[in-house]
Amino acid sequence: MKIIVPMAGRGSRLRPHTLTTPKPLVKIAGKPIVHRLVEDLASMSDEVLEEIAFVIGDFGDTVVKELLEIAESLGTKGTIYYQEEPLGTAHAILCAADSMEGNIIVAFADTLFKADFSIDKFEDGIIYTQKVEDPSAFGVVKLNSEGVITDFVEKPEEFVSDQAIIGIYYFKEGERLRDELQYLVDQNIMNDGEYQLTGALENLKAKGARLKPGTVEEWLDCGNKDAIVNTNQRYLTYIQEQELVHDSAQLDNVVLVSPVYVGKNVKISNAVVGPYVSVGDNTIIENSVVQNSIVQEDSDIRRVNIENSVVGNHVVYRGRAKDLSIGDFTSVKE
Structure with a gap:
């Protein structure tokens, strides 16, 4: 199992704190957001964690050192990739192309979650979702009667689903995702000036991949000051026995x-x-x-x-x- 963490954005909604510290390294209950994220993801699989690949911007040597230490603390190898331009979610993940082999988890480092389940490594892909009251602000998934994803809809103006995509994904074959991401870039297929992950997911689905939703109990946003205070509150509640x-x-x-x-x-x-x-x-x-x-x-x-x-x-x-x-x-x- 490998974990890929795109985290090149600075987090403008959390300023002034992100003027000096990249948002994923802002601490919640004593640990950086990204540390708690990969720690929780590692516990969801019974497979050996081979590598954590971090996709970052120009954050400096101190950040690189801290990220490699986070991987080391989990008993695995850390790898650093760079995204030099903000060209979208698909482009950010593709920056870690050399690490996209076998079972992979892709997790964007601006959210935390609470879940009590293990990854079904036999599924082609799992898109983790959370039920929300106002789906119009999110990307959502539509399902068929068998619980398989049929469509990805970005910020629907009319109700199609209340299952919002939270930014955590599992793929049985990282190579297949890598190829579809590369296709978007090679063909210059963009949406609003960016290469979007949903385009690659649509292509995987069209080629027969069964993508299913995985639900989390609680989705914790870290986007702004009030959200991160709330996330700190919830996390302290989770770990108060420690x-x-x-x-x-x-x-x-x-x-x-x-x-x-x-x-x-x-x-x-x-x-x-x-x-x-x-x-x-x-x-x-x-x-x-x-x-x-x-x-x-x-x-x-x-x-x-x-x-x-x-x-x-x-x-x-x-x-x-x-x-x-x-x-x-x-x-x-x-």
Whole structure:
């Protein structure tokens, strides 16, 4: 089994945090989004994970090193590919053509999920979906009476299906997908100026591939500040049985309202923290109340009362607020 993770986009909807950190490396409950994604995907298959192929933009050597360490932490090889131009989903996946052999999972690194199932490796392909209330904002799949996908419809104006495609796919033969992606590029078949994965899926289906839907229990968006705060809340709920306070954390006159994640060398004093709060490594919190928020690494916040907020890395914050989003290396004093 191989996992291919297209993640070249910076994530403009999550600015200012993605001005300094690619969105897939923003941390949820102490781990980057992409780390939690591939960790969950690896647990869905009983096959050996041979490789994780990351398709990135010009993110720099530090990001490359972090991604390779994520693969190593899962006991597998990491490979880095580059997408130099934003030419669509099909083009992004095709950048990892050399890794597209045998059973593969393709997962776009801007979403997390909760599921309790294993991959059926005998299916030609599985397109993972989630039932949504408003399908007009998503790509959806139509099914026949046997539960096989018959059509892919992008943002339908009239109701055709409520099963939205979440950006996670399984293919029994990666080579077949690779060939169809290459065909789109060779024939310059574009939609709105981009090569779209759905074009390759339609071709696979037309050539006899049985593509079936796989459903997830919960689909967690990481697209903007409110969404990522909600995803942090849900993830902390999933993992609250684990030990989430690091041994090196220093707590003095602190009330922790579970679930809370507290990283390495964190110092918290005279504070109420939680529920649903993640505090990154080396951060200081004093004389504060922090609820339903993410405070990233190496930050120093004092005398604040915040909720539904994201505080970036290396932030110095003094004052009061109820709902905010502060990017890296910011200083705010009231």
